[in-house]
Amino acid sequence: MKGTTFQIKNMVCPRCITVISSELDALGVQYEIDRLGEITLFDPDQVDMAAVKQVLAKHDFELIQDKDEQLVEQVKLAVLDLVQGNVVTNLRNSDYIAERVGQSYSALSKTFSRRENVTIEKYIILQKIEKVKELLEYGELNLSEIARKLGYSSVHHLSNQFKSVTGLTVNQYKESEDRERSSLGKA
Template identity: 50%
Template sequence: MATKKIYIKNMVCDRCKRVVAEELQKLGYAVLQVGLGEAEIATESDDVDMEQLRDVLENNGFELLDDRKTQLIEKVKLAIIELIHQAGEQDLHINTSDYIAEKVGLDYNYISSLFSSFEGITIEKYLILQRVERVKELLVYDELSLKEIAYKLGYSSVAHLSSQFKKVTGLTPSHFKQVKSAKRKTLDKVQE
């Protein structure tokens, strides 16, 4: 029995992991593990029908990643999403460059340069966009005060959160909360 790790773009939540696992099983693969952005399967031989796999994933809104650099970029995005969405469970006051370098297992300067050249924005800008989307989500839930949200997401103050939020959205958090009509983006579309 051979094992193969596959990397998948746009796989950013537990529902995504469940869909991918189900689709891999339908194709007859033994699913060993499914995590954010990746899955490991067992096969009878080293032969995996990559075109069939690509088609099934694309039909479900995912993308099979073949290229090593593209896989690395996806790992960086997933590390950032994981960091932002597990705030509270992890300390968001940590050094994000160290966190990303540790998660990806490469030098941060290399990762940062590669990310910028592939995505057209810096890792820092991507992180800010993800944080703002998380702020929007928490504002819509209306369970936490702005001060609690600022602390939870690692902002130094409510003023810092508000300034960054307005720079990205054009609205203050309180105005956003009032109108709640500003559309939130799915996590995989944040930079678009």
């Protein structure tokens, strides 16, 4: 069956697939989800796209039709896979992202920076710090284990980056009553 493939903004976890599937099933839409951030709608001429967009928006998802925005979302999903440890690669982050998205890193970097007002490198750091916060909340790993898990060269490097991004030391963050966290995948 022939369909049209769309990118979906903010579709970053298996729970997102469940929510989107449930909503599209309720609308009677024929679809297939191949991977996070991507959906194929079959017979899109017969689909009430306004209804699809509305149910997606209800859960903070969005159909992406702009090519640059699609590239940005693909970069974000690649970064999320790296940070979450969903991929094991010997490639540098930049090489993995370029290979995954299928474009030169230079072109991706320019588009990403222009659209998000942050470099891919800075975005990776922000996502890693959010993952550090999450792991600290769980309390299952010590800082050395977290540093190793997220590919930091040392606890010192992680600690410096954490303080630079949050304004707090790791200990200050752990002792804080107001531990603000952002969703992974958000800039």
